[in-house]
Amino acid sequence: MIEWNVLLGIPALVLGIILMWAFRRYMFVLRGSITQHLGAALFWVNARSSGRSIWWDFFYGFDMGNSSNWIWNLIGLYVSYHSMKALHMLIPARDRASYNIFTAAFYPYRLWRRLDDNDHD
16 A cells, blocks of 8 residues: 555655746756746755655655755755845845845834834824
């Protein structure tokens, strides 16, 4: 009997490969537009998901154990870079200099104050 992880992995793998095909033109972007960074993130998050599915669900890690996870974690770091870079680029230009790709997730710094100020406009 086929295990559930393999049964669910098949359609997930097919969809992941279709999405990788859709975003393939962005796979090696280092600098570019917001769209290019988001496209790279989407390509690599699907590559990571599909690769892990093949690695663990279909081939049981090739008997390498958890030490082989460095490959997937490295791809995860690349995905995170592109996602955070795109998020940083989405910050309005007037505020962007106050943030970097690590702090962009916390924009706007004082959301409660901005919402309160907008109520008084």
